[in-house]
Amino acid sequence: MTRASTGFAHENLLRELAPQVLGAVTRRFGDFGAAEDAVQEALLAASLQWPKEGLPDNPRGWLIQVAARRMTDHIRSETARRRRETVAATDASMERSVAPVVGLPSLAAFAWSSGAPSVTETDPDDTLILLFMCCHPALTSSSAIALTLRAIGGLTTAEIARAFLVPESTMAQRISRAKQSIKVSGVPFSMPTREERTDRLAAVLHVLYLIFNEGYTSSFGARLQRAELSSEAIRLARALLKLLPNESEVAGLLALMLLTDARRPARTGPDGELIPLDKQDRTLWDEGAITEGVALISATLSKGMIGPYQLQAAIAAVHDEAKQSEDTDWPQILALYGLLKRMSDNPMVALNHAIAVGMVHGPRAGLDLLKTLDADDRLAGHYRIAAVRAHLLEMAGDHQAAIEHYRVAADRTTSIPERDYLLTQAARLAAGRSG
Amino acid sequence: MKFMLMMNAPKGDGDWGISKWSQEDLKAHISFMKTFTGGLAARGELVGAEGLATPGQAKLVRASKDRRPITDGVFPESKEFLAGYWIVDVDSPERAYQIAAEASAAPGKGGEPLYMPIEVREVMSAPPVEV
Numbered sequence: 080m081t082r083a084s085t086g087f088a089h090e091n092l093l094r095e096l097a098p099q100v101l102g103a104v105t106r107r108f109g110d111f112g113a114a115e116d117a118v119q120e121a122l123l124a125a126s127l128q129w130p131k132e133g134l135p136d137n138p139r140g141w142l143i144q145v146a147a148r149r150m151t152d153h154i155r156s157e158t159a160r161r162r163r164e165t166v167a168a169t170d171a172s173m174e175r176s177v178a179p180v181v182g183l184p185s186l187a188a189f190a191w192s193s194g195a196p197s198v199t200e201t202d203p204d205d206t207l208i209l210l211f212m213c214c215h216p217a218l219t220s221s222s223a224i225a226l227t228l229r230a231i232g233g234l235t236t237a238e239i240a241r242a243f244l245v246p247e248s249t250m251a252q253r254i255s256r257a258k259q260s261i262k263v264s265g266v267p268f269s270m271p272t273r274e275e276r277t278d279r280l281a282a283v284l285h286v287l288y289l290i291f292n293e294g295y296t297s298s299f300g301a302r303l304q305r306a307e308l309s310s311e312a313i314r315l316a317r318a319l320l321k322l323l324p325n326e327s328e329v330a331g332l333l334a335l336m337l338l339t340d341a342r343r344p345a346r347t348g349p350d351g352e353l354i355p356l357d358k359q360d361r362t363l364w365d366e367g368a369i370t371e372g373v374a375l376i377s378a379t380l381s382k383g384m385i386g387p388y389q390l391q392a393a394i395a396a397v398h399d400e401a402k403q404s405e406d407t408d409w410p411q412i413l414a415l416y417g418l419l420k421r422m423s424d425n426p427m428v429a430l431n432h433a434i435a436v437g438m439v440h441g442p443r444a445g446l447d448l449l450k451t452l453d454a455d456d457r458l459a460g461h462y463r464i465a466a467v468r469a470h471l472l473e474m475a476g477d478h479q480a481a482i483e484h485y486r487v488a489a490d491r492t493t494s495i496p497e498r499d500y501l502l503t504q505a506a507r508l509a510a511g512r513s514g
Numbered sequence: 515m516k517f518m519l520m521m522n523a524p525k526g527d528g529d530w531g532i533s534k535w536s537q538e539d540l541k542a543h544i545s546f547m548k549t550f551t552g553g554l555a556a557r558g559e560l561v562g563a564e565g566l567a568t569p570g571q572a573k574l575v576r577a578s579k580d581r582r583p584i585t586d587g588v589f590p591e592s593k594e595f596l597a598g599y600w601i602v603d604v605d606s607p608e609r610a611y612q613i614a615a616e617a618s619a620a621p622g623k624g625g626e627p628l629y630m631p632i633e634v635r636e637v638m639s640a641p642p643v644e645v
Contacts, residue, residue: 350545486533493567499544506537 089129092138093122094314097233100142102205105268108150111212112258115230117149118142122233204270206231207322211271211279213257214286217264222257223286224293229254232311242308243293283319284332284388287312291336295343309340330379331389337372338395341365353500357404369399390419409438426457430467442474462491466501478508516561516603516637517610521617521630523597535623542621550617554602559613565598594631601637610634 097118105114121142135141213227225243228234240250271279294308316333323329345359376392394415401407413435420432429452437445449468458464469484485505489498524531535543554560574586600617604610614632622628 350541350548352541352544489533490568490570493571495565499540502533502535503537503540505533506535506540509534510536 089125089134089138092134093125093142094233095318096139096142097122098206098209098231099139100146101230102202102209103143104146104150105209106202106205107147108154109268110150111268112255112262113153114146114150115258117146117153119229119235120149121146123235203322206318208268208270210283210319212261212266212268214279214283215261215264215266216278216282217260217266218257220286220289222253222260223282224290225250225253226257227286227315228290228311231315234311242305280323280326280328284328287316287319288332288336288388290315291340295339306343309336309343312336313340327379327382327384328386328388330375331386331392334372334376334379334392335388335395337368337375338392338399341368341372341399347496351496352503353496355500356398359404361402361404364399369396372396373400385418387419387423390415390422394419407438409435413439426452426455427463429455430458430463434467434470437471437474442471445471446475460491462488462497462501465491469501469504473504473508478511481505482508515605515607515610516601516639517607518635518637519600519602519610519614519617520633520635521597521599522594522633523630524594524628539621539623539625542625546620550620551600554600554613559602559604559609561601561603563598563600566596569595607634607636610636 100121101114101118104118105111108114124145125138125142129135129138210227210231213230214223218226225239228239228242229236236251236254237247239254240247243250270276291309291312294305294310294312313333313336316329316336320326320329320333341364342356342359344365345361345363346354348354372392373396376389376396379389380393394412397408397412397415413432416428416432416435419428430449433445433448433452436448446468449464449471452458452464465484465488469481469488472478472481472484482505485501485508489501489505492498492501532540532543551560551563554563575583576586578584600613602610602613604613611634614634618630618632619627620630
């Protein structure tokens with residue numbers, strides 16, 4: 080399926096309607112996996128018919144009807160198949176007494192789908208329920224990401240496969256297995272309970288952030304498609320915030336994405352090489368995204384209930400508000416990392432905290448802090464600790480040691496742009512120059 | 515026809531030759547690789563390309579009798595290691611060799627061509643259509 084690749088004008092509308100339609104169809108028929116396939120077919124049909132025949136009066140109703148028709152076809156053929164199987168396995172005289180097959184969606188759905196054309200109501204909670212479902216903890220994160228992009232994002236399997244640089248058949252299999260796991264785990268199509276809600280929302284936010292990061296850490300050759308992943312994550316976070324305007328961490332995540340993504344144009348050079356924050360041409364930063372992100376995080380922080388995404392967004396905002404790298408308010412960043420460290424056990428947070436300490440209290444203080452992190456198994460052998468150490472050693476003027484650690488970091492990283500950047504740092508110091 | 519072009523990089527004097535190059539040499543090399551692979555893609559010849567992490571992180575794995583993995587910590591000593599590969603779809607082996615030669619001459623220290631050995635292997639395909 081190459082629905083979106085034709086630059087179809089109704090694409091945005093379709094993508095926006097996709098989860099609403101899926102919610103309505105799943106609610107009615109119960110079978111999420113089959114409903115998801117039916118909705119994809121309806122989206123494809125729309126992308127073929129609408130440009131020729133014009134936009135229907137009620138696009139959402141149109142999609143629901145088409146998807147519902149697919150569902151009834153699916154159920155009919157499933158029922159027929161099962162009946163054949165049952166008949167084959169039982170005495171022919173029993174045939175007339177075969178009961179409706181248990182486990183299939185209710186036949187009442189037929190009546191609905193062939194009934195009045197005005198059945199287009201959708202529940203605003205549907206999109207939310209679907210998100211909770213696609214990001215269910217029973218799924219691996221790669222499955223949750225793929226399923227979210229298809230079921231909620233309305234992307235085709237081909238598009239998702241391209242973005243993740245895997246064959247389409249691989250991605251199709253991943254999605255179908257994800258749907259199977261949801262079926263097996265017996266997750267009901269309803270809101271999580273009050274007790275579950277916090278954890279389940281955290282899982283949703285985590286999946287959206289992973290999608291964003293996939294796009295942000297672009298690798299060679301895949302740059303374009305992957306940047307679209309970041310935009311998609313931002314779009315989904317926006318939609319989620321509309322549904323949950325009072326969840327401060329949702330606002331925090333959206334602000335974090337906007338404030339990070341704002342720097343994208345300055346983050347790589349002409350050969351795709353990484354440009355670190357302090358060397359970026361800040362005039363290239365997206366001012367609109369910064370303004371929006373800063374306003375959002377400021378409004379959110381003033382409400383109380385501070386969480387890790389909000390703190391990270393606040394840190395990003397401090398960076399983004401500095402017109403030059405020398406203007407960066409490091410004491411404020413240090414204070415924010417201090418708060419974040421208390422809230423999160425993530426060793427990467429501890430590393431960034433050490434950098435902030437180095438910037439405020441001098442590189443030796445940062446290096447001392449790093450020593451306490453050497454014992455952390457999660458960081459042992461990780462390139463990031465070597466890279467941070469190299470950076471602090473360079474600040475401290477110990478260039479020989481800095482070169483060694485840059486090289487160790489280059490040797491350990493699995494990202495080509497990152498490796499090239501670290502090697503370049505080592506080479507720059509080795510040449511006895513700075514800048 | 516599809517070919518896999520395997521780039522065997524010299525280990526160099528230390529663990530890894532490239533880590534001792536100057537900034538300019540690095541830049542020239544990185545820029546070459548980008549242009550080279552970008553060119554393959556633009557001509558419709560590129561099927562796939564990947565760079566591999568350094569051999570220091572490599573493990574040799576065999577199954578034990580109970581089928582569980584036994585890993586050897588280190589990669590066997592060798593002068594060269596597989597640094598990455600391209601898969602290209604071209605009309606003839608000659609075209610694949612041409613592409614390999616271009617990659618082989620990627621600039622190294624002092625801008626001198628590296629003359630890296632590139633192993634060219636044809637990728638096996640489905641049986642031919644019967645006529």
